[in-house]
Amino acid sequence: MSFSRKILSSLKQLIGRKNIVILKKTLGITAINRIDACNALISQLSGTTYLEIGVAQGNVITKIDARRRLGVDPSPKPSSLEKQADIIYFEMPSDQFFSHHAVQLFTDSPVDVALIDGLHEYRQALRDVDNVLKYLAPGGVIIMHDCNPLTAVAGLPPADRAAYEQHRKEQTTFQPNGPWEGDVWKAIVSIRSTRKDLKVFVLDCDHGLGFVTRGTPDSSLDYSAGDIDSLTFAEFDANRSSLINLKQPSYFEKFQAQLSNQRS
Numbered sequence: 083m084s085f086s087r088k089i090l091s092s093l094k095q096l097i098g099r100k101n102i103v104i105l106k107k108t109l110g111i112t113a114i115n116r117i118d119a120c121n122a123l124i125s126q127l128s129g130t131t132y133l134e135i136g137v138a139q140g141n142v143i144t145k146i147d148a149r150r151r152l153g154v155d156p157s158p159k160p161s162s163l164e165k166q167a168d169i170i171y172f173e174m175p176s177d178q179f180f181s182h183h184a185v186q187l188f189t190d191s192p193v194d195v196a197l198i199d200g201l202h203e204y205r206q207a208l209r210d211v212d213n214v215l216k217y218l219a220p221g222g223v224i225i226m227h228d229c230n231p232l233t234a235v236a237g238l239p240p241a242d243r244a245a246y247e248q249h250r251k252e253q254t255t256f257q258p259n260g261p262w263e264g265d266v267w268k269a270i271v272s273i274r275s276t277r278k279d280l281k282v283f284v285l286d287c288d289h290g291l292g293f294v295t296r297g298t299p300d301s302s303l304d305y306s307a308g309d310i311d312s313l314t315f316a317e318f319d320a321n322r323s324s325l326i327n328l329k330q331p332s333y334f335e336k337f338q339a340q341l342s343n344q345r346s
């Protein structure tokens with residue numbers, strides 16, 4: 083760990099995670115990650131319920147300051163969650179979770195902040211957004227991880243990615259290939275093309291953090307489902323700013339101010 087990261091980590095413990103965005107701003111650091119964003123928004127909304135689709139090792143959900151935390155992942159519950167018994171874990175794919183459990187869990191206590199970080203396939207990411215929207219509290223926020231792949235390999239859809247990794251295993255000693263965001267970016271293009279009731283933008287940090295809220299969008303797109311299917315990574319790479327409404331990390335502050343105005 084670098085010296086500056088050590089300092090930041092100690093300060094986080096000292097001042098509490100929900101103030102980390104303010105601290106970073108004071109230090110002139112504008113890049114935030116998904117943990118900071120979720121905690122800042124939960125604090126701002128005085129939210130109680132956090133939902134995470136795709137928990138993996140629990141590196142995010144265990145660091146979220148919310149009274150009620152729910153995680154969904156088909157993999158067995160990670161050991162990191164054993165120490166935090168209040169986290170409710172559903173060992174199943176998100177579609178199953180929404181069809182069997184969501185109504186009972188969220189009808190009276192809707193979701194304030196959700197992180198969608200499950201299967202990196204755009205149709206699944208879209209379904210996850212649609213499902214969360216059914217249970218999103220007024221003024222609530224959905225954050226989508228992995229919306230901004232930087233290379234063609236990182237942007238491969240799951241089926242192609244599996245074939246690519248298999249090929250590499252057969253050819254050479256297997257090596258991890260770095261980040262993989264899949265084609266979640268297409269979910270952003272789809273929402274911006276079909277939903278005139280949702281505002282969406284992507285922050286250029288932490289693999290691309292997409293923010294979805296209810297409201298009239300400032301700008302939209304006009305891609306059909308067929309167009310979106312056939313969009314290539316090269317087209318994305320050449321037009322990423324306009325396709326996913328990419329914003330600098332410092333835009334997060336403006337977004338928070340807008341959220342406050344909407345609620346007042």
Ligand SMILES: C[S@@+](CC[C@H](N)C(=O)[O-])C[C@H]1O[C@@H](n2cnc3c(N)ncnc32)[C@H](O)[C@@H]1O
Nearest residue numbers: 136137138141142155156157175176199200201
């Ligand atoms: C990138 S990891 C999540 C990382 C975690 N959110 C974090 O930030 O540390 C993606 C996870 O999604 C899970 N996953 C895959 N398909 C899923 C689905 N249909 N529903 C929910 N989770 C899924 C995988 O098992 C994997 O653990």
